Amino acid sequence: MEIEKFYYDNKIVKYFAYATILWGVVGMLVGLIAALQLVIPSLSFDFSMTTFGRIRPLHTNAAIFAFVGNAIFMGVYHSLQRLSKARMFSDTLSMIHFWGWQAIIVAAALTLLLGYTSGKEYAELEWPIDIAITIIWVVFGWNMFETILKRRTSHIYVAIWFYIATFVTVAVLHIVNSLAVPVGFMKSYSLFAGVQDALVQWWYGHNAVAFFLTTPYLGLMYYYLPKAANRPIYSYKLSIIHFWALIFLYIWAGPHHLLYSSLPDWTQALGVTFSVMLIAPSWGGMLNGLLTLRGAWDKVREDPVLKFLVVAVTAYGLATFEGPMLSLKSVNALAHFTDWIIGHVHIGALGWNGFMTFGIIYWLIPKIFKTELFSKKLANIHFWLGTLGILIYAIPLYWGGVTQALMWKEFTPEGFLKYPNFLETVTQIIPMYHARAFGGALYLIGAIIMVYNVIKTVKAGSFVANEAVEAPARVQVESKRQKGEGYHRWLERKPIQFMAWALVAILIGGAVEVVPTYLIKSNIPTIESVKPYTPLELQGRDIYIREGCYVCHSQWVRPFRSETERYGEYSKAGEFVYDHPFQWGSRRTGPDLARIGVVTERNYKPDSWHYNHMADPQSVSPQSIMPAYPWLISNKLDNKTLTRKIEVMQYFGVPYPEGYGDNQALIDLEVQANKIANNLKNGGIETTSDKEIIALIAYLQRLGTDIYKK
Amino acid sequence: MKLVSHYLQQIEGIAIFPIISLIIFMSVFVLASWYALKMRKDQVQYMSNMPLEDDELDHQDINLLN
CATH class of the missing domain: 1.20.210.10 (Cytochrome c oxidase-like, subunit I domain)
Structure with missing residues (x-):
């Protein structure tokens, strides 16, 4: 047998290890700052870039994509070479991957702090960065697959199956959830609206947990645990069942983030069922690790x-x-x-x-x-x-x-x-x-x-x-299945076919849940009185997204008496059909805002209250932990992209009159802004109608009101 | 998009999708289990020993790049 001499590339492993450590400390530090801001609101420093609404997405993105991301690459580049008995396919691709990923992290950190966000949790990065992520991810995949293809081992170890599933699923999730139409450089609107956007987002969100935080780490577990303990994994057979059951089940679980929402019931039921079933493969994997x-x-x-x-x-x-x-x-x-x-x-x-x-x-x-x-x-x-x-x-x-x-x-x-x-x-x-x-x-x-x-x-x-x-x-074996070779055994030496089947497994779940919700009209009953946002409200909504209000405030009243008493009528699917993106949120650090604009509800506040509250929340509610937003009071509203925004909405099917964005939108915006400024004047507040706070107030006062209109 | 969705909306009995999905999952699960259980012993041993094989040559460093 011919013995070949070659070299493992440790340099790329070292680079990713250093990046993991650096971004890990940064991500944890930012997390600590966010935690302290909840105790001492003044730590937001009355400065836009350091408010909780921007710090928290920075923390989650840093922890997930910078710390864990680099750790995945560190482990994959190290273990893949050894499991394949081959050097990485291309040192150049490795370096492009490394520096590309670090550049993305830096760009992400800066843009999140500057308020550029798509408003979708764990997918906040705006479209130019999303495209960069796609390119770098493909570089990673290309390098990985070429390495697997030129391997010297006959079959592919289970750790690599997990890496393959990670690569292909993250690609699908990232692309589908990031589908958006740009309205300018660093600003876009999600292709999906309301309930559909929510479903796509949490299909993505939950599977980011599954395929970014779990499957690659299971791959790492299957390599490093045997390595550190110096003994083989407890049951290789179990790892096979673990793998297929896990990737197949995980993809369905997303809707459990939307229980009691206006998502169709059957989708919620599917999400719950598959979530419960997930215990089996997850614990199979855990026991396999511990029993090793x-x-x-x-x-x-x-x-x-x-x-x-x-x-x-x-x-x-x-x-x-x-x-x-x-x-x-x-x-x-x-x-x-x-x-x-x-x-x-x-x-x-x-x-x-x-x-x-x-x-x-x-x-x-x-x-x-x-x-x-x-x-x-x-x-x-x-x-x-x-x-x-x-x-x-x-x-x-x-x-x-x-x-x-x-x-x-x-x-x-x-x-x-x-x-x-x-x-x-x-x-x-x-x-x-x-x-x-x-x-x-x-x-x-x-x-x-x-x-x-x-x-x-x-x-x-x-x-x-x-x-x-x-x-x-490697002994070259014919590509075709050999006599007596089982189908899966064959699959274990064919990475591309393996990826194709993993892709099929994850697409079934996504397609069955997402596609009908998107396509079947009866799943989202429309409400006639629900109308598109006025131009000023649309601008206000973009400020709401920019400041990360959804980080602490939900917009989704569940059908419980305790919630309808506190917030008002429960939310209906048809109320969100013009929400690109949806803003339902996931945590109530502050109260729900779905019906904040409804005059007859408990939480309604007049314009002047909102004005004072944004300027200095503690002056209105002394114990409040909300940060202050003084820049909204002084910043002028930027209407340069308004025409484009209206056009994009029209492209999505939002029924603004034809040509509305050209002139009329701006005229309507000014009329509504003047009205609010006058209101504030009557409340004893002197301001001009061209400020950002005016737009935000317009948006808040609109929330939840449509279904009460005749 | 409308063109596509129009036709997909015509799919009759799309509600059966969830049931189909359960059946597909069960078959995948059963197939994977069946395969794993009947796997040959030497194959299992070969696969599970993969991480433990080290062929590094006395940890010598030869810098390829210089």
Whole structure:
């Protein structure tokens, strides 16, 4: 047999490892700032770029796409070469991938802080960046597939299946959810509206969790856990069932983010069913990981790497048990919109993703630097700080979440809301926010200790950029199935066909749920009195999106008495048909705004109240934790793209009169703005009608009012 | 888009989609399980040992780029 000598590329692994560490610390730091802002609102500094509404998307994007993203690439570039017994296909593509991804991260950070956002959670980046992501993702896929194709092993290990499924699914999700029509550089409107947009968004949102935070990490688990424990995975057979069941089930689960919304019932039911079924493959995977360590638990006591990996897999088990429970309608009715969900995702993010990443870094850095880890003791301290940090982070949020939900739902014996003032339910859980910030700080300190440990390790070692390897050349087998070769066995040596089947598996779920909702008219009953936004309201809506109001305020009243009492009539599908994008939100840090404009409802506020509240929320509600938006008071409304905005809406089928954008839109805008400015004048507030705040007030006063019109 | 959606709206009994999906899932699941259970022992061993094979040559570093 011919033995070939070749070299693994460790340089790209090192680059991605450094990027993971850097962006990890940045992402966690931004998260800590966001956590502190909820306790001390003045930490938003009355400055647009540092308000919670922009900081929070920066945190989520940094944690998911910068920290976890780079960690995925670090692990894939390292393990793929070794599992394929081949160097990466192209060093140039590797470098384009690396620098391209870092450029995207920097662009994302800047634009999010500047207020450029599509207003869709975890997909906030605007269209030029979305295109860049697509290109870089294709570069990654190309490099990966060429490497798999030139491999020296006969078959493809299960870790690589997970990488393949990740690549293809993220591509589909990203492209479909980012479909939008630009109205200018860095501003676009989602192709979908209202209920359809919500469904596409949460099909994407949930599968970002599935295929960005879970499947690539399962791939990493299937490589690094056996590697660190120095024993094969407990059951390879189980991993096969795990893989197919997981990718097939996950894709359906998205609608559990929209229970009790105006999404069609059958879609909600499907989402719940598949979410509950997900326990099986998830726990299959977790047990497969943990049982790999059977008979080796003494090693876990010694080795910080294994400690991190064990807690990571355990956290995965916890989160994937909790997820299906939260998707049961009765539990969801309580937990949705509360901090319970924030606690839940952090078990996943800090425990599963964070600890898996730390474990891999502690294992990998000494390997590629040909040395020992500088300090096991520091790694152990990191481990305990991290573990405590996770607990002190999550438990208070569970407590706070349940407390707040119960307060929202409590009635007096006379049948009135016990806590009609939303703020009461917020001040009640502030101590929990203190604890959460403390837990997050511990976790961050642990990560900083890791940075020190890694720097010391790197200094002590000598880096092997190109690692020499010898392996026999692959025996060339005919592409066709061989005699006696099972179909799946054949598939395991055909990456492209494998990808095609993975694609089929994930497309079925997406198509069955999304397509009928988009195409069947009866799924979205229209309401005649629902009319398009006026030009001023449309402008106000764009300000609402820009400031990230949806981060803290939902626009979706569920059909519960506790909600209709507090907010007004429950939301109907037909009310959102002109909402490109939808703004239903997912967390009520502040009250729901779906009916804020309805004069007869409890939460209605006059124009002057909104004006003062935006300028200085604490002057209106002293205990409020909302940041101030003084720039809305002084900024002039920019109407340069108004014509284009109207045109794009018309292109979507929003029934503005023909040619409306040319002149009439601006005239109508000014008439409405003058009216609001006069209103404010009567309330004792001197301002001019060309300010951004006027548009925002117009939008808020419109919300939820259409169904009351005759 | 309207052109496409117009025809797709005409699909009769689109409500049966969810049931079809369940059947497809069950078949995929059963097939995968069946395949996994009847997998040959030597294949399983070969596959599960893949991560553990190290052929690195005494960790020597030869810089290709210079």
